[in-house]
Amino acid sequence: MKNKKAIDEIIGKYIGRKGSLIPLLQEVQTIEGYLAKDTMRYLSEKTDINIAQIYGVATFYTMFHLKPQGKHIIRVCKGTACHVSDANSILKAVQNNLQLTDGEDTTTDKLFTVMEVACLGCCSLAPVIMINDNTYGKLTPEAIEEIVKKYN
Amino acid sequence: MELTIKVGLASCGLAAGAGEVYSTIEKYLKKSKIKAELKKTACIGMCFVEPLVEISSENGNTVTYGDVSPENIIELIEAYAKGKPINKNVILSNILEGSENEKLNNQTRIVLRNCGIIDAESIEDYLEKDGYKALEKVVSSMSKKDIIEEIKRSGLRGRGGAGFPTGLKWEFAYRSKSDKKYIICNADEGDPGAFMDRSILEGDPHSILEGMAICAFAIGADEGYIYCRAEYPLALKRLNIAIAQAEEKGFLGKNIFNSDFDLNLHIKEGAGAFVCGEETALMGSIEGERGMPRIRPPFPAQSGLWGKPTNINNVETYANIAWIIMNGADEFTKYGTEKSPGTKVFALAGKIKNSGLIEVPMGIPLKDVIYDVGGGMKTEKPFKGVQLGGPSGGCIPAELLDTIVDYDSINKTGAIMGSGGMVVMDQSTCMVDIAKFFLNFTQNESCGKCTFCRVGTKRMLEILTRITEGNGKIEDLEKLEKLASNIIKGSLCGLGQTAPNPVLTTLRYFKDEYIAHIKDKRCPAGVCTSLLRYEVIENKCIGCTLCARKCPVNCISGEPKKVHYIDQDACIKCGACYDVCKFDAINKS
Numbered sequence: 076m077k078n079k080k081a082i083d084e085i086i087g088k089y090i091g092r093k094g095s096l097i098p099l100l101q102e103v104q105t106i107e108g109y110l111a112k113d114t115m116r117y118l119s120e121k122t123d124i125n126i127a128q129i130y131g132v133a134t135f136y137t138m139f140h141l142k143p144q145g146k147h148i149i150r151v152c153k154g155t156a157c158h159v160s161d162a163n164s165i166l167k168a169v170q171n172n173l174q175l176t177d178g179e180d181t182t183t184d185k186l187f188t189v190m191e192v193a194c195l196g197c198c199s200l201a202p203v204i205m206i207n208d209n210t211y212g213k214l215t216p217e218a219i220e221e222i223v224k225k226y227n
Numbered sequence: 228m229e230l231t232i233k234v235g236l237a238s239c240g241l242a243a244g245a246g247e248v249y250s251t252i253e254k255y256l257k258k259s260k261i262k263a264e265l266k267k268t269a270c271i272g273m274c275f276v277e278p279l280v281e282i283s284s285e286n287g288n289t290v291t292y293g294d295v296s297p298e299n300i301i302e303l304i305e306a307y308a309k310g311k312p313i314n315k316n317v318i319l320s321n322i323l324e325g326s327e328n329e330k331l332n333n334q335t336r337i338v339l340r341n342c343g344i345i346d347a348e349s350i351e352d353y354l355e356k357d358g359y360k361a362l363e364k365v366v367s368s369m370s371k372k373d374i375i376e377e378i379k380r381s382g383l384r385g386r387g388g389a390g391f392p393t394g395l396k397w398e399f400a401y402r403s404k405s406d407k408k409y410i411i412c413n414a415d416e417g418d419p420g421a422f423m424d425r426s427i428l429e430g431d432p433h434s435i436l437e438g439m440a441i442c443a444f445a446i447g448a449d450e451g452y453i454y455c456r457a458e459y460p461l462a463l464k465r466l467n468i469a470i471a472q473a474e475e476k477g478f479l480g481k482n483i484f485n486s487d488f489d490l491n492l493h494i495k496e497g498a499g500a501f502v503c504g505e506e507t508a509l510m511g512s513i514e515g516e517r518g519m520p521r522i523r524p525p526f527p528a529q530s531g532l533w534g535k536p537t538n539i540n541n542v543e544t545y546a547n548i549a550w551i552i553m554n555g556a557d558e559f560t561k562y563g564t565e566k567s568p569g570t571k572v573f574a575l576a577g578k579i580k581n582s583g584l585i586e587v588p589m590g591i592p593l594k595d596v597i598y599d600v601g602g603g604m605k606t607e608k609p610f611k612g613v614q615l616g617g618p619s620g621g622c623i624p625a626e627l628l629d630t631i632v633d634y635d636s637i638n639k640t641g642a643i644m645g646s647g648g649m650v651v652m653d654q655s656t657c658m659v660d661i662a663k664f665f666l667n668f669t670q671n672e673s674c675g676k677c678t679f680c681r682v683g684t685k686r687m688l689e690i691l692t693r694i695t696e697g698n699g700k701i702e703d704l705e706k707l708e709k710l711a712s713n714i715i716k717g718s719l720c721g722l723g724q725t726a727p728n729p730v731l732t733t734l735r736y737f738k739d740e741y742i743a744h745i746k747d748k749r750c751p752a753g754v755c756t757s758l759l760r761y762e763v764i765e766n767k768c769i770g771c772t773l774c775a776r777k778c779p780v781n782c783i784s785g786e787p788k789k790v791h792y793i794d795q796d797a798c799i800k801c802g803a804c805y806d807v808c809k810f811d812a813i814n815k816s
C-alpha cells in the first residue's frame with residue numbers, strides 16, 4: 076500500500092454507508108492501481124467487512140485487478156460486430172506490436188496492459204479499440220503501430 | 228448572416244476524428260470574418276459517415292456533411308458562407324439533394340427525437356424542445372392513476388429485452404405499500420453489438436431523467452439510480468452534467484414544480500459483469516455485492532432494492548415516456564403493431580452499408596430494415612444471416628427476412644428482439660464459429676450460481692470447439708440439443724435460459740455448415756483456422772522466398788527462383804504466407 080493516508084480518507088467517506096463496497100474498491104483501485112492482498116486485508120480490518128466478501132466482489136467484476144496494471148490500458152473489443160470484422164487480427168497486431176507472448180497482458184516496462192472486452196458501443200466503426208478513454212475505429216492490423224506509438 | 232455549425236461529438240464521432248474537426252473549426256472561427264456559432268451535438272445515427280457536421284443559417288437552410296475531415300471542413304464552411312454550398316458528401320439538407328435523405332425519411336423518431344440535434348450538455352437546448360413539459364404536466368395536472376393508465380393504454384413494452392408491458396409494471400410498484408420506493412434505470416447495455424442506449428445517454432440524457440421522474444412520481448418513489456456501464460465514460464460524464472443541471476433548475480431535488488414531490492437520482496457505475504444487466508443481479512450490485520440473480524418472486528415491484536418496492540426500466544423505455552405524456556397514448560399506438568406499438572431503435576452493425584442507429588415503427592419487415600434503411604450489404608458478398616438479441620438471441624437466415632419486427636414475430640424464429648442489436652453477416656462469417664463465440668461469452672459471464680448454466684455451457688463450448696477444430700462427431704449435434712434443453716430448464720435467470728439460443732438457431736437454419744465441419748472437415752466460410760489449408764499455387768510462385776522467410780515455424784521450403792512447398796504437417800495455419808505473398812501464389816481453402 077503506497078497511499079495509506081488517501082485510503083483512510085476514502086474509507087472515512089464510505090464507512091457505514093450502505094452499498095458502498097464497490098465504489099470503495101473502485102476508488103482505492105484508482106489511487107493504488109490495483110487491489111493487492113494486503114490492501115484488501117487492510118480494508119477489511121478498517122471497515123469490518125468480511126475479507127471473503129471483499130475478495131468475492133473483487134474477483135466477480137472484471138473491472139477489479141489483483142495484479143499491477145500498465146500505465147496505459149488498451150481495450151480490444153471482441154464484441155459481436157468486431158468479431159465478425161476480424162477483431163482477432165487486431166488483437167494479434169496489438170500483442171505483436173507490444174511484443175507480448177501468449178498469456179501475458181502487461182508489458183515488462185509496465186507501460187501497457189491489454190484487455191479483451193465485449194463491446195465498446197462503437198460497433199458501426201468495427202473493429203474498435205480503446206486506449207485509456209480514447210476510442211479508435213475502422214482499424215486494420217497495419218494501423219495499430221501508429222496508434223500505439225502515440226502513447227509511448 | 229450568422230451561421231450555426233454543429234459537430235457530432237458522441238463516442239462514434241470522436242472515434243472517427245470529430246474532436247480534431249471541432250478544434251480546427253474553433254481555431255478557424257477565431258481568425259475568420261465569418262460569423263458562426265459553434266455547437267456540439269451527439270449522434271444522429273449515421274455512424275458510418277462520421278464525423279458529421281451540420282451547417283445552417285438563420286433563414287433555416289441546412290446542410291449536413293458526412294466524412295468530414297480537418298482538411299476539408301474549412302472549404303465547406305467558406306463555400307456555404309458565400310452562398311454556394313458544396314454538393315459533395317451531403318447527408319441531409321433542405322437545399323441540396325442528399326444521398327441519405329431518404330434513409331432518414333423512412334424512420335420515425337420518437338426516442339431519438341433530439342439525438343444529434345441538440346447539445347446534450349445544455350439543458351436550455353432540451354427545454355427549447357419542450358423538455359420537462361411532460362413532467363410539469365403530470366405533477367401539476369395528472370393523478371398517479373391517470374399517468375399509469377395513459378402508459379398502459381399506450382401499450383409500451385419494455386425495451387430492455389423481454390418486452391414486458393411498462394404500464395403494468397408501474398401499476399404493480401404503485402400498488403405496493405411501503406414508506407420507501409426506488410426507481411432504477413438499466414443502462415448496463417451488455418449485449419455486445421448494441422449501442423442504442425449509449426447514444427441516447429450521450430445524445431439526450433435529459434429525456435431519460437424526465438422519464439424517470441414521471442415514473443417516480445407515478446409510483447411514489449423519491450430516490451433512484453442509473454446503473455451505467457463503466458465502458459461508457461462519455462455517457463457517464465453527460466449524465467452527471469444533466470443531473471446537476473436538472474437539480475439546479477428544480478426538476479430534480481425537493482418540491483419539484485412546487486409540489487410535495489421529491490426525487491434524488493444517483494449514478495452507479497457498473498464494474499464489468501454482463502449478468503448485472505439482469506434486474507435482480509443489478510440490484511445486488513447496487514447493494515455492493517456480487518451481482519448474482521435472485522429468485523423471483525418476489526418481483527422487484529414488491530421487494531427490490533434493499534427489500535423495497537422498486538421499478539426498473541431500460542434507457543429506451545424511459546426515453547419514450549415524456550413523448551407519450553405530451554402526445555398521448557393514441558398518437559403512440561398509431562405507430563407499430565397492435566401488440567407491439569410504437570417504434571424500436573436498432574443498432575445496425577456488421578457487414579451492412581449504413582451501420583449506425585435507426586428508429587423504425589414496429590411491424591416493418593426485417594428485409595426493409597436491412598435493405599432500405601440499412602442500405603443493403605457493405606460488400607459484394609451475399610447476405611447470410613442477421614443476429615438479433617445478442618448472446619440471448621439467434622441468427623435469422625435469408626429465407627426469413629420477411630419476418631416483421633415485433634416481439635412476438637421475432638420470438639417465433641427462435642431469436643429474440645433483445646435490446647435491438649442487429650449484426651449483419653455475409654458469406655465470410657462461419658455460423659459454427661458465431662455459435663461458439665456467443666457460448667464463449669455466456670460461459671465467461673455466467674455468475675456460477677446454477678449448475679446447468681455454469682457447467683452445461685462449458686460442455687457445449689467444448690463440443691463446439693471440437694467441431695471447429697475438425698474433431699466433431701455427428702452425434703455431437705444431438706448432444707448439443709439435449710444439453711441446450713437442460714440448460715434452459717435448469718437455469719434461474721435469463722442468462723442461462725437463453726444461452727443456448729445462438730446454438731439452437733444456427734443448428735436449425737445452418738445445419739449444413741455444422742455437417743461440413745464434421746463430415747468434410749471443411750469450414751465453408753474459411754474462418755475456422757484448424758480446418759484451413761494453405762498451398763502454393765505452382766504456376767504463380769516465382770520463388771521470391773518471402774513466404775519462407777516470414778513463416779514462423781519454418782515449414783516452407785524451396786530454393787530461390789523455384790516453386791516453394793508448404794509442409795502441411797508442420798503448418799500452424801497462421802496465414803503469414805498468404806498475407807505477405809505479392810503474387811497471390813498462396814491458396815487458402
Ligand SMILES: Cc1cc2nc3c(=O)[nH]c(=O)nc-3n(C[C@H](O)[C@H](O)[C@H](O)COP(=O)(O)O)c2cc1C
Nearest residue numbers: 385386387413416417504505506540541544721722
Ligand atoms: C443476462 C441478462 C442481461 C440483461 N441485460 C440487460 C441490459 O443490459 N439492459 C437492459 O435494459 N436490460 C437487460 N436485461 C433485462 C432486465 O433484466 C430487465 O428485464 C429490464 O431492465 C427491464 O426493463 P424494461 O421493462 O424497460 O425492458 C438483461 C436480462 C438478462 C437475463
Ligand code: FES
Nearest residue numbers: 152154157195198
Ligand atoms: S462489438 Fe466492438 S464496439 Fe461493439
